[in-house]
Amino acid sequence: MGILESLKTLLFGKRDVSGEKQDEKPGSAKAEKPADVIIEEKASIIKEPKEEKPVADKITVGHVHMSGCTGCLVSFADTYEGLLTILDKYADLVYCLTLADVRHIPEMDVALVEGSVCINDHLSVEEIIETRKNAKIVVALGGCACYGNITRFCRGGQMNQPQHEGFLPIGDLIDVDVYIPGCAPTPQQIRNVCVMAYLLLKGNDEQKALAGAYLTPFMNLAKAGTEACGCDIMTQVINQGLCMGCGSCAAACPVRAISMEYGKPQIERDLCIKCGACYAQCPRSFFSFDVVNQYEGIMDAIDAAMQP
């Protein structure tokens, strides 16, 4: 139970958190933080104090848009009020062309990178390199950034940049720390990674251990490579004698390319868009008893952390 308790300690302070949930709001423990004082940018016009610096113990997060469809960012926003909680308590969004007017990639703790890189577009290449230089943790957000996804099928020849034909997952150009596969990645998964990234950067050693244990599978995926396909279910699971026919891959596939025939996955590879969701969701790709055995406590804690 060590890592679970440390999660609670970080989120709720040192108080006993076994009591009522209403009392567990992380906000109450941090009420004195300057971040809770919300000050408008245009304060000078209405003679209010100048904006204060963001709170020290929030992390800084940026969303970097490479050759993506913005669906990953929509998924992040689909955390609904949870997104506001994340931005209130845990993270400042320092860069996101879709949502804010910061033009150049700043320094940040976590870069959520969506989309693959068109290597025929020099600006894109510069941006991904700059992202790596400016971010402590680079997260490949979604199937395109992790594995190329639909851009694996690009081959140029279209107006008005017919030479834009080479697209690579970001891991082929820079080192990537964490993968969040899926097309689109789920809001719940992005939320979980946000909470865990906060613990990893702002927690004590024990809390870092918890976040590390949770994130390890996604770090391992980032180390394992930049290619994904429905074929992974064959090459890495069935061929390896590990498939037990649960059907998770079929449920995870966004394009219904997987059906279960006599209890085993049947993969329509011409439907597959190479997003990597099936293999990542498979309980026989990675499975950590340390983390999953504590599912009840971890889910409760994340829920509590998301309370406004």
Add this chain to the structure above:
Amino acid sequence: MVLGNYKQVIAARSTDPEILRKAQDGGIVTQLFAYALDEGIIDGAIVAGPSDEPFKPEPMVATTREELLASRGTRYSISPNMALIKEVTRSYGLDKVGLVGTPCQMQALRKGQLYPVGLRDVADKIALAVGIFCMENFPYQGIIQLVEDHGATKLDNVSKLDIGKGKFWIYTERGATVDLPLKVTHKYEQPGCHVCLDYVANLADISTGSVGTPDGWSSVFVRSAKGDDIWAKAIAAGAFETKPMDSVKPGIDLVTKLATDKITKNQKYLESRATEYGVGKALRNPYI
């Protein structure tokens, strides 16, 4: 820890004679879902329903008592119940989902809740996960060979299959019984079962199985806070008849022994995958 975390373990059976008529053991799974459906605890449950072929399960979303009754009984073959876990929250429109499954399917479910890579909006819609004890499973062709070849019995005529007391039992509609030594079943086991380290569905809300209790009864582990709450309500509603586990034979010791045997054997196989399959190479280990 071979039995996982649990709040209580009891011997139980359904109080509903209609459920018991075709239940594999104590009718726990069917009764739990029927009760939860009546009470609005779930809107429906993913169960192993019938299919065109005898004793071949087909995952099904049951939203009525009739559909639950149709899925009674163990089919010793693979039913990919997790394949419906997302669809049940989409076209079926369920908000409170029940799911029955083997230990590996409970693992898949909990992984899917903690790491929802392709399972958007599924995690918080799981209302009741019932796990069944599982020593190993068989591909459907394996069941055909066991029953029709080794058992010399037409599968269409079979009324019940059971594994217990060291044998594979085949009961026919007309009252004949065939038993096979478990030894002959081993080569038909699904290979993926040999890396499984869970016997009594440690990650379910409530798990149940036949081992430990007399015929017609089930052993029941109440595990999570959710499971504890639902079990208490079901008992209060008179859905189950119960006995203390230590009052029945063969009791919890046999469950512990079989769980230990399974985990020990499969742990050994997992280790052998790292060293005995190849030279300077290892087969993949999913347990990081």
